[in-house]
Amino acid sequence: MWPQMPIPPTWSAIDQGMNHTSSIIRWRVLSWAVVVLLTVAATSRAADNRASLAAVDRQSQVKIVKIYGAGGPRGLEAYQSGFLITSDGYVLTAWSYVLDTDDVAVVLDDGRRFSGKLIGADPLTEVAVLKIDAGADPLPHFDLAQSPEADVGACVLALSNLFSIAAGNEPSSILHGVVSAVAPLEARHGAFSANYRGDVYIVDAVINNPGSAGGALTDQQGRLLGMLGKELRGESTGTWLNYALPVAAFRNAADAMIAGRFAPKELTEAERPDKPLTLGALGIVLVPDVVPRTPPYVDRIVPDSPAAKAGLRPDDLVVTFDTQVVTSCQHVTKLLERYEQDAVIHVAVLRDGSMLEFTLQAAKTAERAKE
Amino acid sequence: MTRVMPPQIAAARRALLLASVLTVVAFGPNGRIIAADAANSKVPSDAVLAAQADRVATAERISRPTLSIFDSKGQGGGSGVVISADGYAITNFHVTAPCGPAMKCGLSDGRLVDAVLVGLDLGGDVALIKLLGDGTFPTAELGDSDAARAGDWVFVAGNPFLLADDFRPSISYGIISGVHRYQYPSGTLLEYTDCLQTDAAVNPGNSGGPLFNADGQLIGINGRCSFEKRGRVNVGVGYAVSINQIKRFLSQLRSGRLVDHGALGATVSSNADHRVVVDDILEDSDVYRRGLRYGDELVSFANREISTANGLKNVLGTYPEGWRVPITYRRDGKHYEQIVRLAAAHREGELAALMESGPEKPGRDEHHPGRPDDKQPPKEEQAPPDKPESKQHAKKPAELPAEVAKYYEPRTGYANYWFNRYHQERVWNNFLARGDFAHTPWNWTIRAKTDANEDVEIQLAKDQGSIVMPSGKSLAAFSTSLGDSLSPPRSGGLLATLHLWQRLLVVGPRKSGDVYYFGTLPLPGQSEPADCLVGLSGGVETRFYFDPTEGDLVGIEMQATDDQDPCEIYFSDIRPEDGRRLPHHWLVRHGDETFADLKITGFEWHVAANADPADVERN
Numbered sequence: 009m010w011p012q013m014p015i016p017p018t019w020s021a022i023d024q025g026m027n028h029t030s031s032i033i034r035w036r037v038l039s040w041a042v043v044v045l046l047t048v049a050a051t052s053r054a055a056d057n058r059a060s061l062a063a064v065d066r067q068s069q070v071k072i073v074k075i076y077g078a079g080g081p082r083g084l085e086a087y088q089s090g091f092l093i094t095s096d097g098y099v100l101t102a103w104s105y106v107l108d109t110d111d112v113a114v115v116l117d118d119g120r121r122f123s124g125k126l127i128g129a130d131p132l133t134e135v136a137v138l139k140i141d142a143g144a145d146p147l148p149h150f151d152l153a154q155s156p157e158a159d160v161g162a163c164v165l166a167l168s169n170l171f172s173i174a175a176g177n178e179p180s181s182i183l184h185g186v187v188s189a190v191a192p193l194e195a196r197h198g199a200f201s202a203n204y205r206g207d208v209y210i211v212d213a214v215i216n217n218p219g220s221a222g223g224a225l226t227d228q229q230g231r232l233l234g235m236l237g238k239e240l241r242g243e244s245t246g247t248w249l250n251y252a253l254p255v256a257a258f259r260n261a262a263d264a265m266i267a268g269r270f271a272p273k274e275l276t277e278a279e280r281p282d283k284p285l286t287l288g289a290l291g292i293v294l295v296p297d298v299v300p301r302t303p304p305y306v307d308r309i310v311p312d313s314p315a316a317k318a319g320l321r322p323d324d325l326v327v328t329f330d331t332q333v334v335t336s337c338q339h340v341t342k343l344l345e346r347y348e349q350d351a352v353i354h355v356a357v358l359r360d361g362s363m364l365e366f367t368l369q370a371a372k373t374a375e376r377a378k379e
Numbered sequence: 380m381t382r383v384m385p386p387q388i389a390a391a392r393r394a395l396l397l398a399s400v401l402t403v404v405a406f407g408p409n410g411r412i413i414a415a416d417a418a419n420s421k422v423p424s425d426a427v428l429a430a431q432a433d434r435v436a437t438a439e440r441i442s443r444p445t446l447s448i449f450d451s452k453g454q455g456g457g458s459g460v461v462i463s464a465d466g467y468a469i470t471n472f473h474v475t476a477p478c479g480p481a482m483k484c485g486l487s488d489g490r491l492v493d494a495v496l497v498g499l500d501l502g503g504d505v506a507l508i509k510l511l512g513d514g515t516f517p518t519a520e521l522g523d524s525d526a527a528r529a530g531d532w533v534f535v536a537g538n539p540f541l542l543a544d545d546f547r548p549s550i551s552y553g554i555i556s557g558v559h560r561y562q563y564p565s566g567t568l569l570e571y572t573d574c575l576q577t578d579a580a581v582n583p584g585n586s587g588g589p590l591f592n593a594d595g596q597l598i599g600i601n602g603r604c605s606f607e608k609r610g611r612v613n614v615g616v617g618y619a620v621s622i623n624q625i626k627r628f629l630s631q632l633r634s635g636r637l638v639d640h641g642a643l644g645a646t647v648s649s650n651a652d653h654r655v656v657v658d659d660i661l662e663d664s665d666v667y668r669r670g671l672r673y674g675d676e677l678v679s680f681a682n683r684e685i686s687t688a689n690g691l692k693n694v695l696g697t698y699p700e701g702w703r704v705p706i707t708y709r710r711d712g713k714h715y716e717q718i719v720r721l722a723a724a725h726r727e728g729e730l731a732a733l734m735e736s737g738p739e740k741p742g743r744d745e746h747h748p749g750r751p752d753d754k755q756p757p758k759e760e761q762a763p764p765d766k767p768e769s770k771q772h773a774k775k776p777a778e779l780p781a782e783v784a785k786y787y788e789p790r791t792g793y794a795n796y797w798f799n800r801y802h803q804e805r806v807w808n809n810f811l812a813r814g815d816f817a818h819t820p821w822n823w824t825i826r827a828k829t830d831a832n833e834d835v836e837i838q839l840a841k842d843q844g845s846i847v848m849p850s851g852k853s854l855a856a857f858s859t860s861l862g863d864s865l866s867p868p869r870s871g872g873l874l875a876t877l878h879l880w881q882r883l884l885v886v887g888p889r890k891s892g893d894v895y896y897f898g899t900l901p902l903p904g905q906s907e908p909a910d911c912l913v914g915l916s917g918g919v920e921t922r923f924y925f926d927p928t929e930g931d932l933v934g935i936e937m938q939a940t941d942d943q944d945p946c947e948i949y950f951s952d953i954r955p956e957d958g959r960r961l962p963h964h965w966l967v968r969h970g971d972e973t974f975a976d977l978k979i980t981g982f983e984w985h986v987a988a989n990a991d992p993a994d995v996e997r998n
Contacts, residue, residue: 060528060530060531060532060593061530061531061532061554062528062529062530062531063530064530065528065529065530066529066530069529119653119686170605170615170616171605171607171616173557173560173576173605173616174557174560175687175689176686176687177686178557178559178560179529179557180557181529181556181557181576181578181616182529182530182554182556182557182578183553183554183556183578183615184553184554184578213578213615214609214613214614214615214616215615217605217607217614217615217616218607239608248608248609
């Protein structure tokens with residue numbers, strides 16, 4: 009009776025907590041509904057398939073910015089996207105390692121380059137607000153207060169500087185798609201879960217590429233629907249997700265940041281791993297943590313430990329853990345708490361002026377003596 | 380926010396109910412909201428049906444010229460598109476590279492035909508091939524890629540993952556994501572300048588296939604994708620070589636040569652104040668002779684405003700060697716406009732060496748979706764899945780399919796010399812059809828008047844020539860080294876140029892040293908690009924330009940050395956004289972100056988008293 013649709017692997021990531029049979033039934037039903045919706049949406053979109061979206065693109069591109077900041081080693085692109093949300097230069101973007109520097113550059117669509125000042129960041133939604141000082145002339149911007157919500161089947165556009173294709177006054181890229189589902193995000197970033205568990209737009213186009221984070225999802229009239237999120241994998245399947253945070257998820261936080269009264273919520277204990285990873289389990293001893301921002305130099309490596317086997321050495325300066333740039337010994341310790349004990353960790357260190365990368369995994373059961 | 384996913388399984392039934400009554404809202408064009416009840420959605424509006432029918436018709440139309448390309452054993456693969464009814468088709472160099480000179484092409488009507496390599500643009504990753512066999516082929520209409528804008532709807536056609544056993548192409552639909560994109564080359568090859576970026580799916584096997592606009596016109600050749608951690612599949616970022624770039628290279632590709640891109644002879648960098656200034660310039664370049672100097676601000680190139688250093692690379696890469704382009708530059712607040720001639724981007728022999736080594740490996744994030752790695756050879760094939768290496772490019776004609784061997788002639792520096800020979804003969808026979816100069820004696824007297832109505836007399840003999848002008852008399856001896864005697868002064872070598880012209884007319888191109896067909900090039904004063912034969916003799920390079928329809932010789936350029944401007948003669952008022960068509964108006968130019976503007980009043984030729992009869996025999 010219903011079309012036999014396979015379970016889309018990407019979508020099944022948001023299928024947590026359902027038993028298998030029921031999820032199949034549900035997926036068949038939903039797939040059928042989605043097929044109907046997509047068919048109608050696709051044909052209505054095609055009602056004039058020569059009507060270019062060029063005007064909508066231009067109207068939105070002037071609000072999109074290219075952001076350059078920290079990064080560099082493999083897998084750590086030093087760029088992302090953002091968009092203007094006020095006429096006086098507030099920019100919404102994704103909270104990521106790219107912003108973890110005093111030198112964040114924001115390039116407008118017209119090619120003007122400004123220094124971006126971090127106004128605030130919400131660790132829950134991983135949204136950040138930057139401020140640029142572009143002078144007295146009002147800037148074109150999206151209005152968070154006037155953003156509609158989109159239903160499944162809505163035709164959407166994603167604007168971002170993915171792969172850093174554009175530079176200077178070259179326009180960012182525009183991709184088109186359809187909202188396939190509106191569903192809770194159950195995803196992980198590297199080894200730890202994404203903090204945000206609320207609804208997101210799942211889109212049928214690849215809208216979360218390197219550099220896409222912080223870009224805009226709009227409807228075909230150019231009205232803002234959400235912010236393209238960081239690259240995340242579905243928790244259950246490990247497949248890459250194509251999603252955007254709805255404006256409703258970050259509107260209040262962004263307003264509060266602009267008003268200077270934002271107080272981020274602390275993460276709850278429930279979101280921490282049961283058995284967090286420790287430096288001891290990896291066999292790394294950092295230099296004594298004497299000042300608030302002690303650089304995370306390796307003091308010594310425990311013989312036969314995972315770190316020793318991987319080739320880490322004393323005097324290595326730890327630069328990144330997975331895709332996170334680390335700034336201090338404290339930062340390393342805090343980051344490790346987010347990983348399960350047996351997580352596979354990619355570490356980049358600076359040794360004799362070269363960036364070297366290592367992959368570490370602590371043994372699952374072995375309880376190593378605490379150093 | 381509407382939650383379409385009920386949180387409980389018990390809701391499955393409800394979802395079922397929901398789905399059947401759900402009101403679907405979708406945005407139509409012009410912001411109109413189209414609401415349709417799912418129960419009634421079997422009857423979409425007429426506009427929707429008409430648009431769908433239109434799109435289906437376009438998909439059908441663009442399928443016909445789209446090719447599936449395999450090597451001559453029927454393995455590997457990519458895509459291509461037919462652009463002329465006699466079977467010329469475009470694809471990527473990195474698709475043909477593993478095939479060598481022979482490939483098999485599947486058409487959407489199920490035919491599988493042999494095809495032969497014609498010409499290659501290694502730098503731009505473009506190959507021209509020709510389908511062999513009888514009959515005509517469905518062709519794609521060429522569009523204007525400069526008219527494409529981000530947001531336009533586009534179609535991609537091709538054979539991704541080699542899915543089409545019956546050669547009916549797969550169609551994907553999307554929008555232009557960006558225009559005038561620059562993608563860095565791999566080494567010096569496969570540079571994508573001024574290319575189109577699309578989110579229509581481009582996957583392994585789509586390489587070389589067409590990108591069409593919403594009207595079904597060909598606007599690009601898909602050849603590159605950004606891939607990343609998701610593997611070798613589409614992530615919404617494909618790049619296509621623009622058709623406007625390919626149009627400029629097309630006649631040169633037809634010549635069977637390894638065609639080269641243009642080089643300006645100067646590099647630029649962007650200043651802090653957003654000015655693009657010359658930071659290096661070659662003193663033997665045309666652009667230097669046209670006045671550009673270190674520190675000048677480059678304002679425009681080929682009528683495109685240049686605002687970044689990459690912006691120049693982007694436009695420059697779309698022009699072939701030999702092309703003349705207008706530039707504007709600024710010095711001390713004053714604008715200068717000039718036409719500059721682009722030199723070759725590669726040294727002589729460099730392209731031939733690069734072709735032997737094949738396309739280099741693309742960078743980490745950039746891939747050419749040429750040959751699906753995961754596809755097994757067709758089941759009916761027993762051959763092991765070893766890919767033919769590009770080294771086999773120079774394989775002997777004996778190994779080629781018989782049909783292909785007839786149209787293939789290997790020669791260093793050429794993709795397929797057969798086509799160069801064909802065009803040499805076509806151009807020359809076209810010229811001869813208007814009057815044959817064979818058996819014309821070597822001693823010519825040409826009388827003319829300048830634009831100031833002063834008398835000029837030119838004497839040409841086999842080994843020497845003279846010109847008497849109001850400014851005086853000049854002589855030249857025609858030795859094996861014509862560049863030694865570039866008289867009269869400030870002409871760039873008018874007498875030597877006339878000697879080469881006479882030599883071409885009397886003995887024909889075969890006896891005029893090394894000659895090859897270049898392709899067509901725009902020529903001042905000509906509405907259509909002119910066919911160009913290049914002759915290398917007497918130590919100089921001479922370009923002979925022929926009217927592509929009339930066949931008349933309309934221009935000659937003789938360049939003695941790279942660091943000098945050529946002597947240019949533009950012929951017009953071409954009419955019969957004594958049974959042969961001769962030009963009665965000559966405009967002689969050198970550098971930025973007109974050397975002479977001559978109205979011819981009389982041609983005479985006579986056999987010298989001591990002439991060897993063999994001299995007048997044309998072979």
